[in-house]
Amino acid sequence: MGLFNSILRKRDFPSLDWIQIEVTSLCGASCFYCPHTIYKDRWRHGSMSLETFKHIGSAFEMAKLIFLQGWGEPFLNEKLFEMIEIAKKVGCKVGLTTNGMALDPETIDHLLDLKLDILGISLAGTKSETHNHLRAGTDFERITQSLMELKEKKAGKNASLPEVHLAYIMLKSNFEDLREIINYAKRVGSKDVVCSNLNFFPSHQLRKEAIFLDEPKKNYYYETLEGLKGKAKENGVNFFFYSPFLAAPMPLCPENILRSCYISHDGLVSSCVFTNMPISGKAEPGHIEGKKEGFPRSILYGNINHQSLSEIWNSDPYKSFRHIFEVRQKGIKEDIALVIDAVGFQVSEKQKIDVRNDHPLGSLPDQCRNCYRMRGV
């Protein structure tokens, strides 16, 4: 019966690259660019129950990676370790991104025992002065000490997991700190650095922090990032950065929405984090290229507490949404990997232009038309 069910599930459900799960929307920090800080009066706080998590569990065997991350700090869910254990038992890779403040010695031991695959650490600077200012409620020195301790313990146990990934948010006010990121990665034992843009603006003022909107300096940003990529290579560090150039709309969403999904702490399924932000009421209007646009509304396809993930995945509204992107994908020979790579400057300028040709925004849902992720940043 188990095997039969498994065959049925595989028929109805594609293999997914990842399922992203918001285990909590709670956070103790107040990063100045985060919707959690700016929309704090109307934030929907909550943590996923173990019961809800187990509902998703039946779909885990269809996914390569379970990423326990949404609009909150994962370690504030008191069932986090049990959740990691459940997903690991199915054989999935498991990862999360944290602000690093919960990494006390006991927690580090627990993560080592559980063999968590990826431990992402959010950074907004490579020194206390910058990081602590931009990520209020976190402490750069404390995070660094915890990472050093993890590095030592991994060495002591000859363990390769968890891999530490540094997730650096690139802002105009912290860009210069980035020059030290490779040295920092080596110091704390990280072999992976990912630099992302601030690409969602919960307040209009934050636009001045976006490097991709800083037209006069865009070449400077790009050259600096390329230089860091070269330095990273020499030092055995993988360095990935999102483009500092606002480009023509991509044919596909770089969030890989045809082979992944997002589930919020209350069990709601959407295509990505931007289509289910835990805020009640109407948000401020978003802006793109100076034009006022409606804020991306929540686009939800079902609740995991009431339906299986495969039922939700195969529902008509969700299929119709994905179909728009499937149509956009037709006519381009390159697959999703190439399109995603194009965002990260892994292919030539010529190829980037090719994959972005002739894909007007008109056919996209509102929330995607207004989304900077479609613009390659």
Ligand code: SF4
């Ligand atoms: S374009 Fe933006 S809103 Fe639309 S699916 Fe992709 S990330 Fe989400």
